Each structure stands twice: as C-alpha cells, then as structure tokens.
Amino acid sequence: MDRPDFYRFHQGDRVLPFAPEEYDARLAGLRAAMEDAGVEACVFTSMHNIAYYSGFLYCAFGRPYGLVVTASESVTISAGIDAAQPWRRCHGDNITYTDWQRNNFWRAVASVTGQGAVVGIEGDHLTLVQRDLLEDFLNPAVTLDVAPATMNQRMHKSPAELALIRQGAQVADVGGYAIRDAIRAGAREIDVAMAGRDAMELEIAKRFPDAEYRDTWVWFQSGINTDGAHNPVTARVLQRGDILSLNTFPMISGYYTALERTLFVQEVDPASLKIWEANVAAHEYGMSLLKPGVSCAEVTGAINSFFEERDLLQYRTFGYGHSFGVLSHYYGREAGLELREDIDTVLEPGMVISMEPMLTIPEGTPGAGGYREHDILIITEDGNENITGYPYGPGFNVVG
Numbered sequence: 198m199d200r201p202d203f204y205r206f207h208q209g210d211r212v213l214p215f216a217p218e219e220y221d222a223r224l225a226g227l228r229a230a231m232e233d234a235g236v237e238a239c240v241f242t243s244m245h246n247i248a249y250y251s252g253f254l255y256c257a258f259g260r261p262y263g264l265v266v267t268a269s270e271s272v273t274i275s276a277g278i279d280a281a282q283p284w285r286r287c288h289g290d291n292i293t294y295t296d297w298q299r300n301n302f303w304r305a306v307a308s309v310t311g312q313g314a315v316v317g318i319e320g321d322h323l324t325l326v327q328r329d330l331l332e333d334f335l336n337p338a339v340t341l342d343v344a345p346a347t348m349n350q351r352m353h354k355s356p357a358e359l360a361l362i363r364q365g366a367q368v369a370d371v372g373g374y375a376i377r378d379a380i381r382a383g384a385r386e387i388d389v390a391m392a393g394r395d396a397m398e399l400e401i402a403k404r405f406p407d408a409e410y411r412d413t414w415v416w417f418q419s420g421i422n423t424d425g426a427h428n429p430v431t432a433r434v435l436q437r438g439d440i441l442s443l444n445t446f447p448m449i450s451g452y453y454t455a456l457e458r459t460l461f462v463q464e465v466d467p468a469s470l471k472i473w474e475a476n477v478a479a480h481e482y483g484m485s486l487l488k489p490g491v492s493c494a495e496v497t498g499a500i501n502s503f504f505e506e507r508d509l510l511q512y513r514t515f516g517y518g519h520s521f522g523v524l525s526h527y528y529g530r531e532a533g534l535e536l537r538e539d540i541d542t543v544l545e546p547g548m549v550i551s552m553e554p555m556l557t558i559p560e561g562t563p564g565a566g567g568y569r570e571h572d573i574l575i576i577t578e579d580g581n582e583n584i585t586g587y588p589y590g591p592g593f594n595v596v597g
Contacts, residue, residue: 203274203294203305208281212407213252213288214450219357220288223250223350224271230346231266231317238310239266239317239343240331245529246319246347247273248451249522253287254409255279261302261327265309274305286409303334312336317343345533351522352534353547358452359575362521362549364404365447365454366573366584372397372445373456373587376417380597382437382462390417390430397447405449412448412525417441419462423567424557426515427526435597437463440566451523456587457553457571460594468563470591472509476556477590479503480570483517483536483552487574487581493540500536500554512558516540518551521573548576 213220227250231239241247241264248254253273255262263274271289277296284291292308294301310316313336320342323331331337354362375396379389393415402410419435422428423442435441441460446453459473482503486496500517504510520534533542534550544550553571558564572585588594 200297201295202298202301203292203308205284205291206281206293207284207291209285211285211287213286214361214408214452215252215357217288219355220250220252220271222355224266226350227266227347228268230343230350231268234317234341234343234346235315236317236341236343237267237314240264240306240310240335241266241319241347242327243319243322243528244525245351245451245523246344249347249351251287251289252450253283253291254411254451255283263302263306265306267309270309272309274302274309276302300330300334303330306331307334310335313338316340319344319347348531348533352520352531352542353545354522354549354575355547358522359547359549361449361452362454362573362575363584365449365452366456367586368397368400368404368447368449369445369454369456370585370587371400372415372447373443373458376415376443376445377460377594377596380435380441380460380462382435382597384435385432386417386419386422386430386435387432389435390415393417393443393445397445401447401449408450414446414448414526416444416446418444418567420566421560424560425567426555426569435462437597438466440465440469440568442567442569444571446526448525451525451529453521453524453529454573455521455551455571456585457569458587458589458594459568459570460596461591462597463595465591465595466564469566472556472558472564473568473591475504475507475509476554476568477570479554480552480572480589483554484572484574484581484583487544487550487552487576489544489546489576489578489580492543493534493536494538496544497536497538497540501538504554504556509556512556514555514557518553521549521551544576546576546578550574550576 275283
C-alpha cells in the first residue's frame with residue numbers, strides 16, 4: 198500500500214469569510230513587504246496569520262499547521278485528520294500531510310519552499326523545537342522575523358474587515374441585552390453567562406449562515422470575582438447589591454469583538470456609585486481622545502492624569518484599550534496598537550481600537566470591586582466612529 202508523506206485532498210465547495218479579492222490584496226501587501234526584506238518564502242505557523250492570509254482557522258490538537266507564501270504560491274499545510282475541510286475554508290492551495298512518518302509536516306512545507314531559501318518566520322510564535330526542524334528540513338540561507346511587519350498590516354483594516362467588525366459589535370450587543378435580561382438575585386454566574394453566549398451564537402448563525410461556529414464566549418463576574426478583567430465564570434450566586442462585570446465576546450471567522458459593562462444587582466451603594474461614575478467619565482474622556490495623529494502613549498498619559506486628579510490612578514491595573522481583528526483570548530494579538538505608556542503607535546484612519554478603563558477597588562474598601570466600560574471605535578479621517586450600542590452607566594445598568 199502506498200502511504201504518502203503528503204497529498205492533496207480537495208472536495209466540496211469553498212466557503213470563505215471574505216471574497217477572493219480580499220485575500221489577494223492581503224497577499225499582495227505581504228509580498229511587497231517580503232520583496233523589500235529579501236524574503237523568498239514565509240512559513241506562518243500562528244492561527245492569526247494563517248487565518249488572516251488564507252481564511253483557514255485551524256484546530257491544532259497537538260499537530261502543527263502552516264501557511265507557506267512565496268512570490269507565486271499560497272499553500273496551507275494541514276493534518277490528515279481534517280480531510281478536505283482546510284481546503285474548503287482556505288484561499289489558495291492546500292496540502293494534507295499524513296501521520297505515517299514523523300515530521301511529514303515539514304516535508305510538505307519543504308515541497309513548497311524548496312531548500313536554501315531566505316525564509317520569513319514568526320519569531321513570536323515558532324517554538325524552539327519547530328525552529329530546529331525548520332532548519333533541518335528547509336536548510337534556509339537565513340531566517341528573518343516577519344511577525345512585526347504582518348502585525349502592522351493587520352492593524353490597518355480593509356473596508357470588508359470593518360463591515361465584519363461592525364456586525365460583530367452588534368452581535369456583542371445582542372449578548373449584552375440577553376445577559377441583562379437574565380440577571381437576578383439567586384442566579385449563578387454560569388447561568389447568566391450561558392444566556393449571553395447562546396443568544397450570540399444564534400445571532401451569528403442568523404447573520405452568517407455559511408460560517409463555522411466556534412469560540413464565542415462570555416465572562417460574567419460578580420462581587421469579588423470582578424477584580425480581574427479575565428477572571429473565568431464560576432457558579433457564584435448573585436446577591437442584591439452585587440457589582441457585576443458583563444463581558445460578551447462573539448467570534449466570527451476568527452474575528453473578535455467585545456462588549457464590557459459594569460452593572461449592579463437591584464441597587465448601588467453611594468461609595469460604589471462614586472467610583473462607577475468616575476470610571477464612566479474617564480471612559481467618555483478617553484473616547485474623545487481617539488483620533489488620527491495621536492499616539493497610544495499620549496492617550497494613555499491623558500487618562501492617567503484624569504485619574505490622578507481624582508486620586509484613583511493607583512486602582513488602574515492595565516492599559517486602556519487594544520486593537521481588534523483576527524485575534525482571540527488564546528491566539529493572536531496586535532500588541533503594537535494598545536493604549537499603554539510604552540506604545541508610541543500613532544492612530545490612523547482604518548484602525549480599530551477599544552476604550553476600556555478599569556478600576557479595581559480592593560475588598561474591604563468602600564466601593565470594592567472591578568469597574569470597566571468598553572466600547573469599540575473605528576478611527577476615521579477626522580475622529581472616530583463608536584460601533585458599540587449597548588448603553589453604559591448607572592442609568593441603564595442597575596438591574597434585576
């Protein structure tokens with residue numbers, strides 16, 4: 198029996214998040230950067246770059262996946278366990294590698310790159326083990342890190358991406374309203390979270406009937422569990438007067454959007470109300486600062502001063518916002534577009550960024566808990582467009 202190292206298995210109709218022309222434009226931008234750097238072949242291994250340039254979002258389960266881009270070819274490399282699904286969901290060619298011999302993944306990659314090329318890699322993703330295998334199988338003349346250049350490309354959204362992100366923000370709002378309706382004293386965090394997640398998945402299926410549905414989730418926190426922005430859902434039971442943190446995260450073809458809001462169950466005490474209103478004011482001030490020509494560090498410094506004047510800066514624990522696009526809580530990040538003191542990136546039209554100030558007041562202190570509001574904004578030619586619709590603040594979010 199012939200047991201090949203790799204082969205092509207193409208069947209079914211191709212379905213992609215964007216038109217072929219969108220991927221051709223992304224690849225053209227990548228190839229221009231490759232030519233400038235003298236790179237002959239890029240070997241991508243991350244979920245975000247493979248999805249960005251091909252449309253295919255892999256499920257690794259311990260197996261390597263890749264995308265090889267040369268001056269003339271774009272080829273996803275996928276495991277045999279997935280059969281033809283990667284081909285149906287990718288732009289360009291696809292090669293399936295088999296398990297019959299160890300490291301067939303790299304044999305498939307080498308069939309596209311050849312030997313001795315100048316190879317672009319993702320220095321922030323390729324592991325030491327896989328880097329050694331790349332050296333063994335491709336024998337590159339040199340390897341160059343293309344991750345910063347690809348991140349810069351991903352930070353600038355196309356009109357098609359902006360359209361998808363707008364829909365994602367609307368789906369996040371749907372989840373937010375479903376969560377608001379489910380909040381009541383006696384409910385568990387997990388019960389409320391599931392209501393929001395189910396509402397979003399149904400909405401995504403309605404808007405995108407040909408998509409693959411995966412990864413949409415909710416973090417819904419109450420009481421002391423609100424102290425961290427990424428604290429997982431628990432079975433804690435909601436009580437009257439609890440501070441709540443609503444966080445909805447619809448995922449559409451690898452594209453992440455979010456809605457985050459502070460709420461209270463039935464009533465809010467005066468100390469908490471004061472902190473909440475101060476954070477809302479910082480949120481509104483921060484959104485007013487997001488415009489072309491301003492750096493991330495400048496925005497951060499201005500909000501820092503706002504909080505410092507109110508003796509609240511010591512309760513801030515992380516940056517004030519970040520980019521959106523092909524990213525998730527377990528893959529991807531456009532770290533060059535975050536509202537932090539050490540990021541000098543200047544905002545430009547077509548970028549998408551959140552404003553999400555958060556204050557964490559320690560337990561045992563009046564107003565204890567974590568307060569966070571979060572809107573998504575598209576940078577325009579003369580300012581920004583807020584694409585989040587769910588209301589923030591005490592007027593709408595004392596519920597249950």
